[in-house]
Amino acid sequence: MKLKALTAAVLAAALLAACGSSAASSAAPAADTSSETAASADNSGDLLAQIQQHGEIVFGTEGTWSPWTYHDENDQLVGFDIEVAQKVAEKLGVKATFVEGEWDGLLAGVDGGRYDSMANGVEITEERAQKYDFSDPYCYIRTAIIVKSDDDSINSFEDLNGKTTANTISSTYATLAESYGAKTTGVDDLNQTIELLLNGRVDATLNAEVTYFDYLKEHPDANIKIAALTNDASQVAFPVRKGDETATLREALNQAINELREDGTIAEISEKYFGTDLSQAPSAN
Template sequence: MRVFTKKLSALLLAVGLTAALTGCGGKTESAADTKDQLARIQESGTIVIAMEGTWAPWTYHDENDKLVGYDVEVGSKIAEKLGVTPTFVEGEWDGLLAGLDAGRYDIMVNGVDITEERSEKYDFSTPYAYNRTAVIVSSDNDTIHTLEDLKGKHTANTISSTYAQLAEQYGAEVTGVDDLNQTFELLLSGRIDATLNAEMTYYDYMKEHPDAQVKIAVLTDDANKVAIPFRKGDDSATLREAVNKAIDELRESGELKELSEKYFGTDISTMEQ
């Protein structure tokens, strides 16, 4: 009977140990499941960054088909600050946002403006670029100094754009065009007085056409804030804090300014331009 009792005790002890180990294992797995997005990224060693890859100078392919651009370098520097490797995934705008929602991408770095509508759905980082509206005129035009001076003037934009609406709001007659090149053709030929567009669009155009006889006559005081969207919720909170810290450090070190001047010909990393 003693032998049987000893065997039974040993068996019960073994079962108890197995249960205890299983319990510990369960706790470990549960802890892994509760790791937030930043912890998962650092554990994997890579951050998946979504962008279009077709929008120069933000994200585009150079003559060697290499993915380059302002946002590519900004994303790379943020990844370096986080101690991980960036993996860039290209796609169409709507698909990128859907992929962010579904968790296929960690962040989207693609010149995204902060808007009220987007802020309802996403949390945003500290802005890393600022984009004001510019009234662009020919170099010899000295008749436009404020938005109010657009009254009675002829401008050109795609009809459905907010720039066309703003020009009409200030009394301009707007000619509809299909694209930016057509707009500048009309301006340079003297068939329109001005065009309204993003400040950075002007700088990009001048980078490609340095001898173009055009200038900025007016810059709006308010600027669109360009930032990085995150999925809403506590899961991404520490990642957003880490990205904000990285952006602040890149701005303080002058690296954002350097990248801005490289791709846009001016510093877009601050409101004080």
Template sequence: MKKFIRMTALALAALLMLAGCGKKQETTGDRLAQIQQKGELVIAMEGNWAPWSFHDDSDALVGYDVEVGKAIAEKLGVKATFVEGEWDGLLAGVEAGRYDMVINGVDITDSRKETYDFSTPYAYIKTALVVAESNDTIHSFEDLAGKTTANSIGSTYMEMAEQYGATCSGVDTLDETIQMVLQGRADATLNANVSFFDYLNQHPDAAIKIVAESDDANEIAIPMQKGDDTASLREAVNKAIEDLRAEGKLTELSNKYFGSDISSK
């Protein structure tokens, strides 16, 4: 009986030892180390905002932000994995730790900096105000007072329109916002000027016009979870962006997708 108990104890110890050996070594709290250990950088984006991120005729995910994300991941020595979702859930996913970062033409704002840490800017754009060609009442941002606009929920464009006194309807895509303007369900819409340039290149007969642009360029950067655990990740991403800028890669991608260089002021 004693021999049986001894053998059972030895067997149990062996099982525990095997279980310990089979368990993955716990990662540190450092986000960059975790990413490099699993070999994957999880990037969130909308996937329906051309030319930043969209699906081509073969349904492949392409765009400026897609290629920027892949280039950054390569600099970090890992692969890029893209997760698509609606705009208002992307930043919340970073805050909750579901995504490593958002690469989606995100403007740096004071309110966002309170919740997220941003990389160095990788693009600079201006906000454009668009109305139907037949509209002769809106000529400036100040004319939005008492008017209606259509924009992505929680976007800086919606916030800007509301600051000028507009009533905003939330939509998911640029196409939807423009359709609402064309159908008369919204008086105007705001978005990145380069996004409208791309839309007009794709739809030269669209009955819309840009009536105003912001004076100052918005800084476009990459939001990440705030905290000491992500400090090394931010440093690595910043270095990757500066290397890509110095190598001319950001200029190349800018010209490819926007027809101009938006990688510097």
């Protein structure tokens, strides 16, 4: 009887020890999960912290607008904006990831959190500044009115009144053309724009001066010319959502842009794609 009682006591003690061990091991993962949740909560209101935690910053881009963002002969996504964004990402200690889409949906993607920012020659306008915050400018460009070489009817922006133009709908260029009384036809890319112009289906198109010269490099015999240029340069920057959560990201973007401007990196990229340095604001005349 004593042996049976002793055996029963040993078994009971062993069972209690096993239960205790099981409880301890199941409690450990719960503590880890709690720690991870707390870390995630700490970053929930700071987009820069989230970006650095994930190791990437996501940019929306068209991928069809040379020389800003396009595919080369090897189908690699390249361009001025792409390289600047990659250099900025390096400064932030993360990689740049690009998601391609049509212009109309890119800013909405930033607004909805699908992209952290947008690398697509985005110009700062009063209307956009009401909805988005912007980094410091990394490029300064003038807008050109492009017409057929034998067209002398347009010599100023005021001459656009009653004319037809082709541009991406809701782009800065389309808005500018419409502000001078032009009727805008929507297009998908620059090649389609120039095709409509050369075929006489529109009177003009508005685009960056540098884009015009880049097109001429590829099509030196194109029957087009610049009819007029804006006096002031527009500012190209990275848009982000408004709010406190993007404050540290904006600061980091600004620091990266200024460092890349000061060390000549942006100027070098600009020379590569545009044949001139667009990283500095034009001097006042």
